[in-house]
Amino acid sequence: MGRNLQISVRLRPVDLARGHGLSTQAIRNYEAAGILPAAGRTPHGYRTYTSLHAGALRAFLALMPGHGHQTATSIMRAVNQGAVDEAFRLIDESHAQLLDDRRTLEAVESALRDLEHTGESEPEPTAVPGADGTFIGPLAGKLGIRPATLRKWERAGLVRPRRDPQTGYRIYDEADVRDARLAHQLRRGGYLLEHIAPLIAQVRAAGGLEPLEAALCDWHGRLSVRGRAMLAGAAELEAYLRESGPTRPRIES
Structure with missing residues (x-):
């Protein structure tokens, strides 16, 4: 019950962006790239995010220093598509x-x-x-x-x-x-x-x-520095995996 309530909290794109020094356009780009799960929509068509999206963003930003932008993107996309083993393979390669x-x-x-x-x-x-x-x-x-x-x-x-x-x-x-x-x-x-x-x-x-x-x-x-960054990225990714759980959303490629 507590987890569902936490995930149901609505966040605006600016709420996600502000805490990481990003633009709202960057948040939209991350969603389009599959780094973030697909956003919900209000009756007026505005995007809404949850703590799950915040966790995905934290995981991606933590993965980048150790794995690079391209690999970090591929890891998050695989996780959000439910292909967790593929994400682990990419991490193993790094x-x-x-x-x-x-x-x-x-x-x-x-x-x-x-x-x-x-x-x-x-x-x-x-x-x-x-x-x-x-x-x-x-x-x-x-x-x-x-x-x-x-x-x-x-x-x-x-x-x-x-x-x-x-x-x-x-x-x-x-x-x-x-x-x-x-x-x-x-x-x-x-x-x-x-x-x-x-x-x-x-x-x-x-x-x-x-x-x-x-x-x-x-x-x-x-x-x-790269090795330590990989540890930090792994910790944030594990936190995101725990939060998303078996109901992790799938994004069509």
Whole structure:
């Protein structure tokens, strides 16, 4: 009885918006996107919301910092359509990506420490493409990016492939692949190309880990903030799931 009375309390769009610094248009957009359950209507056609909608909004806003806008939208849409397992799958994917990013950071740190300890310069370019080198398409596919992105990175000085004398095709040797991987991860960490270029130059010169320590420390911090944000998002989503219960409204896609 208490739960039904709480859900039946009517809220205007401005009531939802005001508490989160949003516009009423944003509330309407969230409803249209399936982030919020469908609103009720007054006899005059005005939207009315309830505490259930307020809970959905809190869950969405809490999910965004950890999962991003697109994934948070997909999670809420799945929940509101009754596809809770799909929502859990999306959350699992985000956690898997965070774990992968942590492992990549560890791998980057390990590689940079190896450079510092051995004092090795970058490997000499290989002479046989396809054996000890790779072309732009396979490398882009392995990184999950477009070939155009690698060409852009080349113009920015992040990678320096040589050209096959017969075909003119770009050939990426072991050092180029290393630089491309590092650039890819730093881009995912939010770094701009102009900030990445000097870091990769330091790696090429094997100038030691010290110039990179600030960036690596910031990267660690970003991952920690994201992990904690995922916890906060999970708490709000669980609260919304408890409130919506088995009578959770369905929204037609």
